[in-house]
Amino acid sequence: MSTAAPATPTWQRVTQHRLFWPVVALVALFVANTIANPGFLSLRLQDGHLFGALINLLRGGSPLLLIALGMTLVIATRGIDLSVGAVVAISGAVALSFIASSSDPSSVTTVLVAIGIALALSLVLGVWNGFLVSVVGIQPIIATLVLMTAGRGVAMLITGGQITTVNSAPFKTLGSGFWLGLPVAVFVAGGVFALVAFLTRRTALGMLIESVGINPEASRLAGVKSRSIIWTVYAVCGLFAGLGGLIISSNVMAADANNAGLFIELDAILAVVIGGTSLSGGKFSLAGTLVGVLIIQTLTVTVTMLGISPSVTPLFKAIVVIAVCLAQSPKIRDAVAARRRRAARTSQAAEVAA
Amino acid sequence: MSTVKTPTPTSPREPGNKPRTAGGMSAGMPVRFASRIRVDRRYLPVIGTLVVLALMLIIGGSRYENFLSGRVISNLFINNSFLIVLAVGMTFVILTGGIDLSVGSVVALSGISAASLLQSGWPAAVVIPLVVLIGTVIGLVVGIMVHVFEIQPFIATLAAMFLARGLCYVISLQSIPINDDTFVSIASWKQQFGEEWRITTSVVIALVVVAIAFYMLHYTQFGRTVYAIGGGEQSAMLMGLPVARTKVLVYVVSGTCAGIGGLLFAMFSRSGYSLTGVGMELDAIAAVVIGGTILTGGTGFVLGSVLGVLVLGLIQTIITFEGTLSSWWTKIVIGGLLLVFVILQRVLVVRRR
Amino acid sequence: MSTPVPEGRPVVEMSGISIEFPGVKALDGVDLTLRPGEIHALMGENGAGKSTMIKALTGVYSIDSGTIVVDGSPHTFSGPGAAQQAGVSTVYQEVNLCENLSVAENIMLGHEPRRGGAINWRATRRRAGEMLARLNLDIDPASSLASHSLAIQQLVAICRALVIDCKVLILDEPTSSLDADEVAQLFEVMRRLKDDGVAILFVSHFLEQVYAISDRMTVLRNGRLVGEYRTDELPRLELVSKMIGASLDELSELEQTTERIAHDRSGEEPFIQAVGLGRKGSIQPFDLDIYPGEVVGLAGLLGSGRTEMARLLAGADRADSGQTTVSGRLARLRTPRAAMQRNIAFSSEHRKAEGVVGDLTIRENIVLGLQADRGWARRMPRRQVDEIVEKYMTALSIRPNNPDALLRNLSGGNQQKVLLARWLATAPELLILDEPTRGIDVGAKAEIQKLVAQLASQGMSVLFISAELDEVLRLSHRIAVMRDRVKVAEITNSDDVTVENVVELIASGGTDS
Structure with a gap:
């Protein structure tokens, strides 16, 4: 508007920040938890390890964060990856089957090779998705639906339809180990988060990804290698899903082809959307994704803590999603803006009339 | 040329070597004749589905005894009646270029509501319409979220999926058996034709739904608007068609179909369970895509989706007949088939441009 | 023009129409009057507000102020559908039909003959065939729209507009993709409709065509009304100067330099x-x-x-x-x-679809080409970016003078300048x-x-x-x-x-x- 607007008050700038409502939701959840359980925020040191609900929250959320990070990049290019859950299952199945069939399940070398094979396969699966989307030109949702459907079948093929369990101390470290007082999984997820943040914000990668997501054709004409960028984000998303799958399987020391990472693609997409990255691509926020992951993870914890059956969690997820999406919906924002404008216009009219 | 919305609507259209003046079209009889025989490209994907279906029947029939029997075919319909209904609803949504992820959960919600209400003594005559209405209402809520609040269909239906699943758990965590006499007698009604052929209530309901959907899509303004929106929402709006109402209604249709699907599943399993229908939305989407409907909208047929469901069902049947194959091959084969069909559609789109 | 210019009670009277988009006043108090049986040209340069005016009349945009009177009673149409109900049909510059449907359907969509509530396809195709015949178009109504050239599609769009009993037909640049024969064919149809008492609002860039067909014209400039004139009373040169307005001097100065x-x-x-x-x-x-x-x-x-x-x-x-x-x-x-x-640098004609990256800032849009050339790993140093951005924003006087503004909030002209800056920065x-x-x-x-x-x-x-x-x-x-x-x-x-x-x-x- 060309009419001279007074400088936006600070509080308004805060409330208009796109992470405002997600952060409010997270804080509200924390408050609810602390009321229900005063010890929620407390931490205690035991055997040089930090313990407490918050630590469990972080550790439990690590795989989701990894997957949501890959998903953020994919969604920023106007894509979506439905196959991450299947990749989680495949990655866990491959690693545990390899360890289980090796002569020395407890050797570090075995575990490293297993992790290497699982990650390489996940990367290949991501490359496959990227190939379908960027080269063949199939819509992301359907291209990744192929692997989503077939992937669990493949995982069962690998495990022979059984739930594979192993006993391997080095592998257990990934999911349940501690380092410097914190869970190893948190370091892994945190390290990947920092790496992605560095790669997207300290290089031009972030801007080019956003540019491809906002306007693919304009980007191509501007000389952006959109095909290789899109291909890369799917590959990275597959890789991160594989890493998440390793942590999940290490947590329970079992590979369950049917249930490992079931619906984690939906949780990851939710986390991304709650964090303010639009499904129609473009601008993305890694910090937002982190907040989204924490909200979803806290929600799960809260439901348990409040003594409600954990099965009802989806209901609360639905409520949070609907609330956050409505708050971010352009319609509601426009309605608020229009009311403000109409108020301004009426006051102007009043002045003219006077 | 293309009967599909191309991904880049702004790209200059290519008249190519087509005659620029109308006169060129009025060529003599041979051309007319030739154009009669030539198959409309819109039917190509469906014909592909038909070919796959026929091949599967031939292969199955030649490999296994009793495969091409009335019993197997009847069972194909009986076991997949709920999926047919879901795929029909999904077809409406996908034709407009949307997607509905909530149907699997709505099936569970509708089923468990029916079981729970019947258990507490409500009469079946009230319960049956009521649980269908549950689907309708959820569809309406989704439609409003999509259209009024401009939330992407993916997210809106995802929220509805979580909502419905959560409500299931609120109703009951355990499976609830259905013992209501009226309901059971409706569910167990069947008509035998000869030795092997038979139909059940759920098959009748599914076929009626298919017939109504076919009528709606091809003989009402609502149906034609669905296609027009898939061809270009902006164009449909400028043509003065009721875009807003139609966009909300397709989700209502899909929700209602999911409600009916839940009812059929409850009849099939004689129980309601909150874990029913996990991943069923993916089967429905896969059936629609395999049935030749293009995910960007505008092209596809409800009968194609029925064929798609039958293909999925036959895969299952063949794997059962094979005996030595493990169940997970079903998923792998469906994934592979999906890939083939998607690439086929892609090739068609590219060739048209 | 030998035919008398029709007078009589106006079928459409728009007065004092104003529409404001964020940052742009698209229309500012514009009047337009259409009389039955006249062909009225809406003239103005690109961006003068012609399309906005049409969309205001047909209810695509809601007006901020002004009144629209159709057939003697005030109307504000809720959308193109409502406008059609009242007899106002539009054929847009870019063919707005559905390529996935048949010709017959595109003509009849929303007006199909029914039998017992169901669409009667045979009657629909017959009716569409009649409409096509009225325009001397010999094409199969059952054929797919996409199988026809843009010119034919344009004529199909006109058929569609005629299906309803229309009192007002709006043709927004219908001739830009037609060749001379097709234009003649179109004009014949327009004259026939005019004789039937239809008011036609005609927008075209081709002055010849406007002078050949129109009775009256309304000239817009920069969203404002310049005036309404009888075609036979306004010499061509005068029309051009009215359309271009005050910048005539500026342009002639350019000519000399x-x-x-x-x-x-x-x-x-x-x-x-x-x-x-x-x-x-x-x-x-x-x-x-x-x-x-x-x-x-x-x-x-x-x-x-x-x-x-x-x-x-x-x-x-x-x-x-x-x-x-x-x-x-x-x-x-x-x-x-x-x-x-x-x-080699290429600035596409489709500014929105193929140039503007709306959610990125002016700064990012300017350096996008350069950065893409360097690859993602070598981010341009901030100082270099600022120098380039500063240089081009000043040289091209890009408004607002804030490199952090999102490109989508800029006016068309400034967006175009940013795109030029993007390409000039690559030193082509x-x-x-x-x-x-x-x-x-x-x-x-x-x-x-x-x-x-x-x-x-x-x-x-x-x-x-x-x-x-x-x-x-x-x-x-x-x-x-x-x-x-x-x-x-x-x-x-x-x-x-x-x-x-x-x-x-x-x-x-x-x-x-």
Whole structure:
């Protein structure tokens, strides 16, 4: 508007920040938890390890964060990856089957090779998705639906339809180990988060990804290698899903082809959307994704803590999603803006009339 | 040329070597004749589905005894009646270029509501319409979220999926058996034709739904608007068609179909369970895509989706007949088939441009 | 005009219409009156507000102030559907039909004959056939719309508008993709409708056509009303000056400063030389040379192959025949990137779809091309970015003067300038500009024209495409004429070359030149 607007008050700038409502939701959840359980925020040191609900929250959320990070990049290019859950299952199945069939399940070398094979396969699966989307030109949702459907079948093929369990101390470290007082999984997820943040914000990668997501054709004409960028984000998303799958399987020391990472693609997409990255691509926020992951993870914890059956969690997820999406919906924002404008216009009219 | 919305609507259209003046079209009889025989490209994907279906029947029939029997075919319909209904609803949504992820959960919600209400003594005559209405209402809520609040269909239906699943758990965590006499007698009604052929209530309901959907899509303004929106929402709006109402209604249709699907599943399993229908939305989407409907909208047929469901069902049947194959091959084969069909559609789109 | 200009009670009266978009006043108190049985031309340059006015009448945009009276009673249509109910039909510039449906359906959609509530397909096709016959179109109503050319689709759109008993027919640039015969066919239909008492609102860029068909005209400039005139009382020159307005001086000043007389090029090496370059279904093989410091204009109708030629030279589409030499070396321009590496920059005609990255800032949009060229790993140093952005924002006077503003919030003219800055920052030797002045205000237009002349005088080669022939003539040293996807003629510009000459060349297909 060309009419001279007074400088936006600070509080308004805060409330208009796109992470405002997600952060409010997270804080509200924390408050609810602390009321229900005063010890929620407390931490205690035991055997040089930090313990407490918050630590469990972080550790439990690590795989989701990894997957949501890959998903953020994919969604920023106007894509979506439905196959991450299947990749989680495949990655866990491959690693545990390899360890289980090796002569020395407890050797570090075995575990490293297993992790290497699982990650390489996940990367290949991501490359496959990227190939379908960027080269063949199939819509992301359907291209990744192929692997989503077939992937669990493949995982069962690998495990022979059984739930594979192993006993391997080095592998257990990934999911349940501690380092410097914190869970190893948190370091892994945190390290990947920092790496992605560095790669997207300290290089031009972030801007080019956003540019491809906002306007693919304009980007191509501007000389952006959109095909290789899109291909890369799917590959990275597959890789991160594989890493998440390793942590999940290490947590329970079992590979369950049917249930490992079931619906984690939906949780990851939710986390991304709650964090303010639009499904129609473009601008993305890694910090937002982190907040989204924490909200979803806290929600799960809260439901348990409040003594409600954990099965009802989806209901609360639905409520949070609907609330956050409505708050971010352009319609509601426009309605608020229009009311403000109409108020301004009426006051102007009043002045003219006077 | 293309009967599909191309991904880049702004790209200059290519008249190519087509005659620029109308006169060129009025060529003599041979051309007319030739154009009669030539198959409309819109039917190509469906014909592909038909070919796959026929091949599967031939292969199955030649490999296994009793495969091409009335019993197997009847069972194909009986076991997949709920999926047919879901795929029909999904077809409406996908034709407009949307997607509905909530149907699997709505099936569970509708089923468990029916079981729970019947258990507490409500009469079946009230319960049956009521649980269908549950689907309708959820569809309406989704439609409003999509259209009024401009939330992407993916997210809106995802929220509805979580909502419905959560409500299931609120109703009951355990499976609830259905013992209501009226309901059971409706569910167990069947008509035998000869030795092997038979139909059940759920098959009748599914076929009626298919017939109504076919009528709606091809003989009402609502149906034609669905296609027009898939061809270009902006164009449909400028043509003065009721875009807003139609966009909300397709989700209502899909929700209602999911409600009916839940009812059929409850009849099939004689129980309601909150874990029913996990991943069923993916089967429905896969059936629609395999049935030749293009995910960007505008092209596809409800009968194609029925064929798609039958293909999925036959895969299952063949794997059962094979005996030595493990169940997970079903998923792998469906994934592979999906890939083939998607690439086929892609090739068609590219060739048209 | 020999026919009497119809008078009588107006069927549409729009008065004091204002519409404001964020940051732009698209219409400011505009009046428009349509009488039954008249053909009324709505005139104005790109961005004058013609399309906005039409969309205000048909309810696509809601008006901020003013009144619309249709058939004696005030109306505000909730949308095109409501407008159609009241007898106001529109055919838009870009064909707004559904390519996935048949011709018959596109004509009848929403008005299909019913039998017992169900659509009666046989009657629908018959009715559509009748409508097509009314326009002398001999095509199969059951055929797919997508199988027909853009011209036929345009006529189908008109059929659709006539299905309802329409009192007012709005034709928004219906002729831009039609050839002379098709235009004559359209005019015949328009005259017939006029005799039936239909009021026709006609928008066209072609002055000949406007003078041939219209009774009255309303002229808009910059969203404001200039006036309503009888066509036979307003000489052509006066109309042009009313459309261009105060900037006439500015443009004539430009005319004097541009050195557009081609000098002898023998012995020089062209920057780019295309030989037999073509692409099936897109453009027939053509030859073209562009020398350093030269502006080559492309003239032709919409769909004549101007854009397709530009896209081949820019690597936006792949050629399937011929070859290109850049600076004397064979160059395969298979991607936009390959062209950029040969210092060729291409600004597309579809600013929104193929240029603007709306959610990025002005700064990011300006450096996008440079950064893409460097690759993602080597981010441009902040200081260098700021220098470049500062330089071009000042040189092109981009408003708002805030590099952090999102590009989508800028006006069309400023967006165009940002895109120019993006390409100039890559220091191109050949700048391909496809309709760089479409839909932007007159001031920005003059600035861009000046810039083109200036760049050429500094040695840059420019390929300049515009639907406005006077603009092409004003800037170009040489002009290539396109028709039906063939390059039909190439002329050297001089003071003797007039718009009429070029129009003749386009019409005759260059055969008698």
